[in-house]
Amino acid sequence: MFWEALGSALLGAAVACAALRRFPTHLPQPALVLATGGVSGLIGGLITRIVLGSGHTPSVLVAALGVCAALLSLLLSDGESGRRPRRPAQRQPLRQPGPAQPSASYGPR
Secondary structure, eight states, X not given: OHHHHHHHXXXXXXXXXXXXXXXXXXXXXXXXXXXXXXXXXXXXXHHHHHHHOTTOHHHHHHHHHHHHHHHHHTTOOOOSTTOOOOOOOOOOOOOOOOOOOOOGGGSOO
């Protein structure tokens, strides 16, 4: 179990390194990406190990890879060139409610 956990964490860190090299402008701080990669690989591997049991090392590593890729994809953004400056929200004037209309269900029967 120790080697599966270590392998899952190292696999997650390797995926995070590859993502940092591939998308340097689309990811936040490298320390956050590396930590997310390692921890998500470890968590994905441990959850899969609990569900499948022992003896399924390749499946555990594949699931760790999937969880790591899914969580790293949540960190992706548009990058520096795709960001637009935010404009302050325009305030809409408040509408004054008109006279209340009687409901059809409360009228005379």
